[in-house]
Amino acid sequence: MSIKLIALDLDGTLLTTDKRITARTRTAIEECERRGIQIVPATGRAMKAVPDEILQLPGVRYGIFTNGASVWDIREGKSIADQYIDWQTALKAVERLENYPMLYDLYIEGRGICEAQFLERLEEFGVPPENCRIIRSSRQPVPNLIAYLKEFHCPVQKINLIFREKAVKAEVRQELTQMEALCVTSSLPWNLEVNAQGATKGGGLERLRKHLHISREETMAFGDGENDLPMIQAAGLGIAMENGADFLKKQADAITLTNDRDGVAAAIEQYAFGES
The missing domain is CATH 3.40.50.1000 (HAD superfamily/HAD-like)
Structure with missing residues (x-):
């Protein structure tokens, strides 16, 4: 065929x-x-x-x-x-991760939304130069992501997480897989990607x-x-x-x-x- x-x-x-x-x-x-x-x-x-x-x-x-x-x-x-993550589930997920040493951003309406510190600290977390360029050219900074979710109630296409330590990545993955509404995967050694289940x-x-x-x-x-x-x-x-x-x-x-x-x-x- x-x-x-x-x-x-x-x-x-x-x-x-x-x-x-x-x-x-x-x-x-x-x-x-x-x-x-x-x-x-x-x-x-x-x-x-x-x-x-x-x-x-x-x-x-x-x-x-x-x-x-x-x-x-x-x-x-x-x-x-x-097939998006509802804003309440996304909020619960990021609130659970607030104390972990990592960076994260949200994909909403086809674009990346992040806090300013996310863009400033990419190299600190070992993100390769070309990836840094792509990320910085495609993100819209906001003062606070949790406040953004609470104000606009936006469904989230994906939560993107960046790590510098493999042990932290593994721990966060275990934490998020406990949330049945979420699907957790990875495409790079230093990231996790969180979508709606399915x-x-x-x-x-x-x-x-x-x-x-x-x-x-x-x-x-x-x-x-x-x-x-x-x-x-x-x-x-x-x-x-x-x-x-x-x-x-x-x-x-x-x-x-x-x-x-x-x-x-x-x-x-x-x-x-x-x-x-």
């Missing part, structure tokens, strides 16, 4: 280590558009943190954002499906393919991290990057080259185009 939809994680997958799309990968995506294959960014990022270079790629009309909490028709500027990239892929009347067998997905596992499992063909987590590679249908060696392009050429 031919591939009609390809879901692509961004960081560590579509993008190289220095956050570029290679010429070979861009050519493969352009060929997908010619063949009528939907290219779908599937990321933990909020939509407004995704560069226009990606949103304007040939064939990109739909996106799966904030780990599947938001499925969006980019061209029409409207939501297809969403909001995953895999769930987002399933909702989108049904919206487009595409069967599971006609979908393909790429990823490298923990938050990509549900999407790899939900796709007809799940591809793990060679640079990906070992447990993800064990669950994938196939493993491609690294993100710095045109892994996405190589697998698209082989499996979607039938090239040897």
Whole structure:
């Protein structure tokens, strides 16, 4: 059965280590558009943190954002499906974490909301320079996040947590998993990502393919991290990057080259185009 939809994680997958799309990968995506294959960014990022270079790629009309909490028709500027944390649950979560040595921000209405100290202390918490640049360019500072939630009662797409100590990350993860309304995952060694229970990239892929009347067998997905596992499992063909987590590679249908060696392009050429 031919591939009609390809879901692509961004960081560590579509993008190289220095956050570029290679010429070979861009050519493969352009060929997908010619063949009528939907290219779908599937990321933990909020939509407004995704560069226009990606949103304007040939064939990109739909996106799966904030780990599947938001499925969006980019061209029409409207939501297809969403699954958010209600503001009361988000408030309980962040209040439980107030005394831990960590940083956090909230994804609300497609953008990151944070306190000023969050932006000022990124390097202190070991966040790599390129990630610092992306974060600072896509966040809106507010005086106090707890006060913001109490005042505006905003549903939250995702809570993003940053740690400098693995032990603290593990302790916080255990604390949050006790809240049944939440799903806790991670995409980077120094972060945790908290969504509503059931909001995953895999769930987002399933909702989108049904919206487009595409069967599971006609979908393909790429990823490298923990938050990509549900999407790899939900796709007809799940591809793990060679640079990906070992447990993800064990669950994938196939493993491609690294993100710095045109892994996405190589697998698209082989499996979607039938090239040897």
